[in-house]
Amino acid sequence: MAKVGFRRRRDQASLLLLFALFxxxxxxxxxxxxGLAPWLLLASIPAFLRGDYWLRAFGAxxxxxxxxxxxxxxxxxxxxxxxxxxxxxxWSPRAMPSxxxxxxxxxxxxxxxxxxxxxxxxxxxxxxxxxxAAAIIFGMGVLWFEGVSGGALRAILPPxxxxxxxxxxxxxxxxxxxxxxxxxxxAGIIAAAxxxxxxxxxxxxxxxxxxxxxxxxxxxxxxxxxxAAAIIAFKVPRATVRGLSxxxxxxxxxxxxxxxxxxxxxxxIGEGWxxxxxxxxxxxxxxxxxxxxxxxxxxxxxxxxxxxxxxAPMIDVPGAAQKLSxxxxxxxxxxxxxxxxxxxxxxxSFAGFLYWGAIAFARAKLEKAVIASAAGAFAAIFAxxxxxxxxxxxxRFAAMGLAAMGVxxxxxxxxxxxxxx
Numbered sequence: 001m002a003k004v005g006f007r008r009r010r011d012q013a014s015l016l017l018l019f020a021l022f023x024x025x026x027x028x029x030x031x032x033x034x035g036l037a038p039w040l041l042l043a044s045i046p047a048f049l050r051g052d053y054w055l056r057a058f059g060a061x062x063x064x065x066x067x068x069x070x071x072x073x074x075x076x077x078x079x080x081x082x083x084x085x086x087x088x089x090x091w092s093p094r095a096m097p098s099x100x101x102x103x104x105x106x107x108x109x110x111x112x113x114x115x116x117x118x119x120x121x122x123x124x125x126x127x128x129x130x131x132x133a134a135a136i137i138f139g140m141g142v143l144w145f146e147g148v149s150g151g152a153l154r155a156i157l158p159p160x161x162x163x164x165x166x167x168x169x170x171x172x173x174x175x176x177x178x179x180x181x182x183x184x185x186x187a188g189i190i191a192a193a194x195x196x197x198x199x200x201x202x203x204x205x206x207x208x209x210x211x212x213x214x215x216x217x218x219x220x221x222x223x224x225x226x227x228a229a230a231i232i233a234f235k236v237p238r239a240t241v242r243g244l245s246x247x248x249x250x251x252x253x254x255x256x257x258x259x260x261x262x263x264x265x266x267x268x269i270g271e272g273w274x275x276x277x278x279x280x281x282x283x284x285x286x287x288x289x290x291x292x293x294x295x296x297x298x299x300x301x302x303x304x305x306x307x308x309x310x311x312a313p314m315i316d317v318p319g320a321a322q323k324l325s326x327x328x329x330x331x332x333x334x335x336x337x338x339x340x341x342x343x344x345x346x347x348x349s350f351a352g353f354l355y356w357g358a359i360a361f362a363r364a365k366l367e368k369a370v371i372a373s374a375a376g377a378f379a380a381i382f383a384x385x386x387x388x389x390x391x392x393x394x395x396r397f398a399a400m401g402l403a404a405m406g407v408x409x410x411x412x413x414x415x416x417x418x419x420x421x
Contacts, residue, residue, distance in 0.1 A: 014046035026139035029176040047116035070360035077352030092301020110401025117408030125412035136187035147213025174216030185376030186406025230376030237371040245358030255335035259289035276319035288331040299343030330390035
């Protein structure tokens with residue numbers, strides 16, 4: 001009897017915690033997108049308080065670690081990847097072995113959140129899914145308002161933007177859209193299951209509006225890619241999963257070919273119409289790729305680019321008001337960064353994670369709508385990894401965990417509700 005009372009109180013506290021976190025989510029992404037990492041950590045507490053999580057989730061991996069099982073192989077691959085980051089810290093100029101935890105932490109915490117979302121009961125599936133969708137909708141709504149008003153809310157609340165033209169606040173709002181963009185697709189599927197398809201379209205349209213009025217071109221590209229992938233996944237779900245995974249693997253394996261990019265010709269073609277930020281990235285990618293062979297086979301070490309920045313040359317970029325560094329704090333391409341800093345072992349282990357993770361997902365018995373939500377989120381994330389993601393931005397991996405949580409909730413909702421309506 002005492003155990004029953006404890007479980008009831010635990011469940012009530014867990015539900016209240018999740019509701020409070022969803023209420024705070026819009027505030028987090030609008031006023032401090034980096035806060036998404038601690039937000040995800042707090043959201044994992046309900047899973048860690050449940051005994052069945054430790055028995056079923058961790059027990060399935062550690063008690064019967066069969067590497068022939070795709071999920072186990074994916075987990076082993078990402079563990080090796082994080083372990084290699086740790087070892088690379090000993091020869092990296094930054095000398096930070098702890099950086100491996102910046103990846104492993106979000107993986108473990110995000111996995112617990114996804115497990116919890118995918119295994120809730122009928123009543124919880126409805127309540128938490130509604131709260132999740134509402135948080136994403138309201139968050140995107142506030143970001144849209146901030147974009148239209150030029151950051152009115154951030155302007156009246158401390159701290160004051162130190163940049164003379166207010167650009168720091170505007171960039172931060174764009175990062176808020178980046179944080180919510182992958183979660184928009186599971187939120188849309190949840191809205192369709194709870195209300196109707198028009199509600200799902202309204203959710204996506206709101207995200208597009210928020211991206212349009214917060215001037216970060218990568219967000220528009222990510223949402224377009226996600227929308228295209230989600231639509232295709234409704235027609236050919238398994239083929240879409242395979243196609244996306246192959247694209248990610250190709251981007252990783254072929255990243256060094258960026259060394260042959262004709263930067264001067266790209267500058268000449270893009271001058272006058274292409275954004276300076278896009279042309280700058282072309283030069284960064286070429287320079288980063290050109291240094292890969294110098295660091296092989298082990299790479300230069302975790303976060304090497306931040307040190308390279310101190311000696312990298314400054315270049316003239318068409319459209320830029322001043323000279324820009326050829327090596328900013330990261331290469332603005334996740335796959336180039338893995339090659340440059342972690343070498344062949346980093347590339348091989350991350351490729352294993354992508355490959356086995358895709359197989360594990362493809363073998364899961366999921367509804368077409370849920371696969372579409374995952375495809376949309378993955379495509380949006382993939383687009384960002386090509387043009388701006390860094391390994392050391394923990395909030396981006398927390399954003400992936402938030403989106404994966406939505407996919408888990410969409411699965412629970414369809415399992416418990418949609419099939420009987």
